Amino acid sequence: MRKKVTLKQIAKELDVSISTVSKALRDSIEISEDTRQKVQAFAKLYNYRPNNIALSLKNRKTKTIGIIIPEIVQHFFSKVITGIEMVANRKGYNVIVALSNESFDKEVINMQMLANGSIDGFILSIAKETLQQQDYHHFTETINQGMPIVMFDRVVNEIKCDKVIVDDVKGAKKAVNKLIENGCKNIAIITTKDYVSVGKLRTQGYLEALDDHKINPESSLILKIEDKLLSEDHLDQLENDIEQLFKQNDKIDGIFAVNELYGVTAAKVARRYGYEIPEALQIVSFSDGVLSRHSTPSLSTISQHGQKIGESAAELLIKRLEMEDEEDFNEDEDEIFETVVIETNLIERESTK
Amino acid sequence: MRKKVTLKQIAKELDVSISTVSKALRDSIEISEDTRQKVQAFAKLYNYRPNNIALSLKNRKTKTIGIIIPEIVQHFFSKVITGIEMVANRKGYNVIVALSNESFDKEVINMQMLANGSIDGFILSIAKETLQQQDYHHFTETINQGMPIVMFDRVVNEIKCDKVIVDDVKGAKKAVNKLIENGCKNIAIITTKDYVSVGKLRTQGYLEALDDHKINPESSLILKIEDKLLSEDHLDQLENDIEQLFKQNDKIDGIFAVNELYGVTAAKVARRYGYEIPEALQIVSFSDGVLSRHSTPSLSTISQHGQKIGESAAELLIKRLEMEDEEDFNEDEDEIFETVVIETNLIERESTK
DNA sequence: TTGGTTGGCGAAAACGTTTTCGTGTTAAGA
DNA sequence: TCTTAACACGAAAACGTTTTCGCCAACCAA
Known part of the structure; x- marks a missing residue:
C-alpha cells in the first residue's frame, strides 16, 4: 500500500x-x-x-460543476447529464450530481451542501414542489454569492441567470398541426395539472394550434392528469382516466400527449378499446425517449434533444466561469444573461399516417 | 454580490x-x-x-464518492445511481459521476482525475473495452494507493475489492425454468457475444436450466448478437438477426432474452411474423426496466433491482471508509472483502401464460 | 506574599499547492 | 580588483480550516 x-x-x-x-x-x-x-x-x-483539493483551495476554483435534477431515472434527464458530462469533461471539469426527488427541502439542502466551495457553478432543473411553492430564495442567494447558475427545461423567469429551454409551445403546435394536417378532426390532449411550467406551455401550444385552424377547443377533449400518476405505481389509475376520456368522447381521432408515458399508455388503452392505430386514431407525444421508439406501435414524437440541452447548458456555464476569471472589473455591473432555445423536431413513426 | x-x-x-x-x-x-x-x-x-475544500484538505477526506459507469442513459445504471445517491446523501456524502462510454481510455483517465484527492472511494462498473482487453492495472493501482473500490454488476474476480452482483446464472435459470414449466419445448436464447461477463453467465444459466430438464441445447436456438447492436442505431440489423432466428427454426415457442431491448424487439418481430403472444410464443427477458413494463405486450422479466444494488454498494463503500478511520493498526494486513449477491426475481406480465 | 488553579484567548502548525521575493554563488565586464 | 548580471535555489505567504499549546490575568488558598 x-x-x-x-x-x-x-x-x-x-x-x-x-x-x-x-x-x-x-x-x-x-x-x-x-x-x-x-x-x-x-x-x-x-x-x-x-492533490486536487490543495489546488482547489489555492486557486479558489474546483473545476467541478454541480448538477441538481429532480430525478435521474428518466431518459430525458440522463440524456442531459450525458451532454453536460461530455463538454465538461472535454474542458477539464468534473460533474457532481445531486437529486432533489422533486422535493423543495432536498433541493435547498443539496444546494447548500455544494455551494460551500465544492463546486464552481450549478446546472439545474427545478423541482416540482419548488415550482408550486414559488420559493426561489435559494437560487437568488447562491447567485448573490457570486456562484453562477444555468437552468434548463424547468426554468422560472424571475431568476436572473442563463437558461436553456425548448420551445414547448412551438413544439406542441408542431405536434398538433401534424395531426390536423393528417385529417384529425377531434384531437384530445393528455396533459398534467398546471403548476409545472412545461405542461402549461404544451397545453398552450395545443390550444394555439387549434385556434390557428379555427377549431374550437372542447373541454371534454382535455384530460389533465394528477401529477403523481407519473410515478409508475399508479398505472391503473392512469389507464382508467384515459379510458374515461374515450368513453366520454367517441369521435376522438387524434391524441397529443405531453409526455411519453401518457402516449404509450393511451396507445395501449386505445387498442384495447378497439381503435386501429394509426388508421382510426393517431398519436403524437412530446419528449422522445426509449419508450416511443420501442413500443408497438412506435410513437411519433416531438424530440427534445436532451443531450444538446445538456451540452448547451455546460457551455454557457463554463463560458461564464472562465469569463469571471478575466474580469476583475465589472464588479457587480448588471450582467447580461442568455436564454438558449433548443429547437424541437417531429419524428414520425407508426402512430401517425 | x-x-x-x-x-x-x-x-x-x-x-x-x-x-x-x-x-x-x-x-x-x-x-x-x-x-x-x-x-x-x-x-x-x-x-x-x-469552506468544504478547506475542510477536505485538513481532514484528508472529501466525503465524496466517485462513480464510474459505462453510460447513464440506461435504466439499470440510473437506478443504481439513485440507490447510491440515497444512502450517500443520508450519510453526508456527495456523489460525483464520470462516464467511461465503454472506453478503456476514458475509464483510466477519469479514475486518475478523481483519484487525486477529489474523492474518498470508487463505485464502478467496468467498461466493455476494459473487459475485452483484460487490463485492470488502474484498479489495482488505485487500490494500492489506499483508495477503496466497490464494483457492481460487471465485476472481475482477480481484483481484490468489495463487489455487488446479481446471480446472473440463477436469474437466467429462473427465467428458463418458468418457460419450461409453462410448456415450452423449443426455447431460444438471444444473448450477446461472450466478452461481457453477464452475457456469458446468463447463457450459462440458460444451458443449465435446459440440462436440469434433460433438454438438449440446439445451436440453432442460440442467437449471439454483435455487441454494438445495443446502440439503438442498429435496430434494423437487430430485427434482421432475430427474423433469421425465426426463419431457421419454426418450432420456437419460448424466448429468453438477456436484456430488455432484445426482448421487446423479439416480441415486435414475432408479432410481425404472426406469432400470438403468449399463446404461441412466450418471452422472458432479463433486467427489468421501463421498456418491459410499458411495451405491448408487456414483458415478463427477471428483475435486477438496480436501486438495491446501488444502495448496497454505497453501504459497503462507506462502511469501509469509516472503518479506515478507526484502525491505524492493520496497516496493510490482508483485508477481507465482501461480495453481496442481490437476489433477482421473476416478474410475470403479459408475455408469459 | 507566594504558589497554584482556572478561565479566556491567541499563536502557530498542519493539510498540499503555487508563486513572489529574496539571497548567495559564480562568471563576465570594466 | 571591483561591480554587475545571471543563475539556481530557498523562505514564506497564501488559500480556509481545526486543534494543540502556551500565555496572561484573575482568583483562591495558605
Whole structure:
C-alpha cells in the first residue's frame, strides 16, 4: 500500500526545497537542467500527481460543476447529464450530481451542501414542489454569492441567470398541426395539472394550434392528469382516466400527449378499446425517449434533444466561469444573461399516417 | 454580490483571533458565553458556512464518492445511481459521476482525475473495452494507493475489492425454468457475444436450466448478437438477426432474452411474423426496466433491482471508509472483502401464460 | 506574599499547492 | 580588483480550516 506521495516528501527525499520540486515539475526556467531531470524522474517513479483539493483551495476554483435534477431515472434527464458530462469533461471539469426527488427541502439542502466551495457553478432543473411553492430564495442567494447558475427545461423567469429551454409551445403546435394536417378532426390532449411550467406551455401550444385552424377547443377533449400518476405505481389509475376520456368522447381521432408515458399508455388503452392505430386514431407525444421508439406501435414524437440541452447548458456555464476569471472589473455591473432555445423536431413513426 | 465570508473576516470584524471564532462557532467551552454569542450572531447574520475544500484538505477526506459507469442513459445504471445517491446523501456524502462510454481510455483517465484527492472511494462498473482487453492495472493501482473500490454488476474476480452482483446464472435459470414449466419445448436464447461477463453467465444459466430438464441445447436456438447492436442505431440489423432466428427454426415457442431491448424487439418481430403472444410464443427477458413494463405486450422479466444494488454498494463503500478511520493498526494486513449477491426475481406480465 | 488553579484567548502548525521575493554563488565586464 | 548580471535555489505567504499549546490575568488558598 503505497500512499500518495506529496511535494514535501519528494523534497525531503531529494534534499531540496518544496519550491524547487514544484518548479522543477512545472518546467520552470529557474531550475537547472540537472535537478529538473532528477526531480521529474523521481516524481514519475513514485507516480506523483498534484492533490486536487490543495489546488482547489489555492486557486479558489474546483473545476467541478454541480448538477441538481429532480430525478435521474428518466431518459430525458440522463440524456442531459450525458451532454453536460461530455463538454465538461472535454474542458477539464468534473460533474457532481445531486437529486432533489422533486422535493423543495432536498433541493435547498443539496444546494447548500455544494455551494460551500465544492463546486464552481450549478446546472439545474427545478423541482416540482419548488415550482408550486414559488420559493426561489435559494437560487437568488447562491447567485448573490457570486456562484453562477444555468437552468434548463424547468426554468422560472424571475431568476436572473442563463437558461436553456425548448420551445414547448412551438413544439406542441408542431405536434398538433401534424395531426390536423393528417385529417384529425377531434384531437384530445393528455396533459398534467398546471403548476409545472412545461405542461402549461404544451397545453398552450395545443390550444394555439387549434385556434390557428379555427377549431374550437372542447373541454371534454382535455384530460389533465394528477401529477403523481407519473410515478409508475399508479398505472391503473392512469389507464382508467384515459379510458374515461374515450368513453366520454367517441369521435376522438387524434391524441397529443405531453409526455411519453401518457402516449404509450393511451396507445395501449386505445387498442384495447378497439381503435386501429394509426388508421382510426393517431398519436403524437412530446419528449422522445426509449419508450416511443420501442413500443408497438412506435410513437411519433416531438424530440427534445436532451443531450444538446445538456451540452448547451455546460457551455454557457463554463463560458461564464472562465469569463469571471478575466474580469476583475465589472464588479457587480448588471450582467447580461442568455436564454438558449433548443429547437424541437417531429419524428414520425407508426402512430401517425 | 456578497461573497462568502470566512473565519478570517469575522475575526477581523469582531477584533478577535481566528481560533476564537472557530471555537465559538463549535461551542467550545474555552470561549466565554459572551463572545460565543457575539460570534454566532455575526456568523448567522453573514450566513457563514465553513469552506468544504478547506475542510477536505485538513481532514484528508472529501466525503465524496466517485462513480464510474459505462453510460447513464440506461435504466439499470440510473437506478443504481439513485440507490447510491440515497444512502450517500443520508450519510453526508456527495456523489460525483464520470462516464467511461465503454472506453478503456476514458475509464483510466477519469479514475486518475478523481483519484487525486477529489474523492474518498470508487463505485464502478467496468467498461466493455476494459473487459475485452483484460487490463485492470488502474484498479489495482488505485487500490494500492489506499483508495477503496466497490464494483457492481460487471465485476472481475482477480481484483481484490468489495463487489455487488446479481446471480446472473440463477436469474437466467429462473427465467428458463418458468418457460419450461409453462410448456415450452423449443426455447431460444438471444444473448450477446461472450466478452461481457453477464452475457456469458446468463447463457450459462440458460444451458443449465435446459440440462436440469434433460433438454438438449440446439445451436440453432442460440442467437449471439454483435455487441454494438445495443446502440439503438442498429435496430434494423437487430430485427434482421432475430427474423433469421425465426426463419431457421419454426418450432420456437419460448424466448429468453438477456436484456430488455432484445426482448421487446423479439416480441415486435414475432408479432410481425404472426406469432400470438403468449399463446404461441412466450418471452422472458432479463433486467427489468421501463421498456418491459410499458411495451405491448408487456414483458415478463427477471428483475435486477438496480436501486438495491446501488444502495448496497454505497453501504459497503462507506462502511469501509469509516472503518479506515478507526484502525491505524492493520496497516496493510490482508483485508477481507465482501461480495453481496442481490437476489433477482421473476416478474410475470403479459408475455408469459 | 507566594504558589497554584482556572478561565479566556491567541499563536502557530498542519493539510498540499503555487508563486513572489529574496539571497548567495559564480562568471563576465570594466 | 571591483561591480554587475545571471543563475539556481530557498523562505514564506497564501488559500480556509481545526486543534494543540502556551500565555496572561484573575482568583483562591495558605
